[in-house]
Amino acid sequence: MKRMHKRRTECTRWSTDLPPVVHRTLEKLKQEGRSMQVLFANDFEFEILDEFGKKWVVDFRYHTYGCGAWQLSGLQCKHDMASLSHKRYHDGSSEPVQFVHALLKKEAYTLTYQPVIHPILDQRTWLAIPNHKIVPSIVKTKLG
Numbered sequence: 831m832k833r834m835h836k837r838r839t840e841c842t843r844w845s846t847d848l849p850p851v852v853h854r855t856l857e858k859l860k861q862e863g864r865s866m867q868v869l870f871a872n873d874f875e876f877e878i879l880d881e882f883g884k885k886w887v888v889d890f891r892y893h894t895y896g897c898g899a900w901q902l903s904g905l906q907c908k909h910d911m912a913s914l915s916h917k918r919y920h921d922g923s924s925e926p927v928q929f930v931h932a933l934l935k936k937e938a939y940t941l942t943y944q945p946v947i948h949p950i951l952d953q954r955t956w957l958a959i960p961n962h963k964i965v966p967s968i969v970k971t972k973l974g
């Protein structure tokens with residue numbers, strides 16, 4: 831009950847549409863993505879050359895991303911962030927937040943902690959039921 835209330839109220843103070851952990855991770859990935867070389871094939875397909883000279887392919891139309899990190903975690907990897915940064919630079923519309931999986935966003939968090947666990951009175955205030963005896967359940971032992 832206490833934890834639910836704490837988490838329900840703390841998310842109202844978040845400044846972004848993402849939980850702080852996800853937001854920090856996204857910012858870190860943006861920084862890591864800046865060292866990548868991005869080559870445009872068209873507005874949706876990119877070839878990414880990372881710091882080790884390895885090539886990755888990102889296609890935003892079909893949500894295919896060479897390394898597979900995005901599909902697994904729901905959060906972009908540094909390769910995707912590099913292509914998103916370049917795409918945003920050119921078309922001005924692609925915010926990285928819109929590509930984060932919905933389960934990692936503030937809305938999902940608030941829905942998780944929205945239900946309330948209602949408090950109950952102390953056991954001493956409960957009504958006593960006369961002639962009511964609690965007996966243990968009957969245990970059957972199996973043969974063998």
Ligand SMILES: [Zn+2]
Pocket residue numbers: 886895896897898899900907908909910
């Ligand atoms: Zn990647």
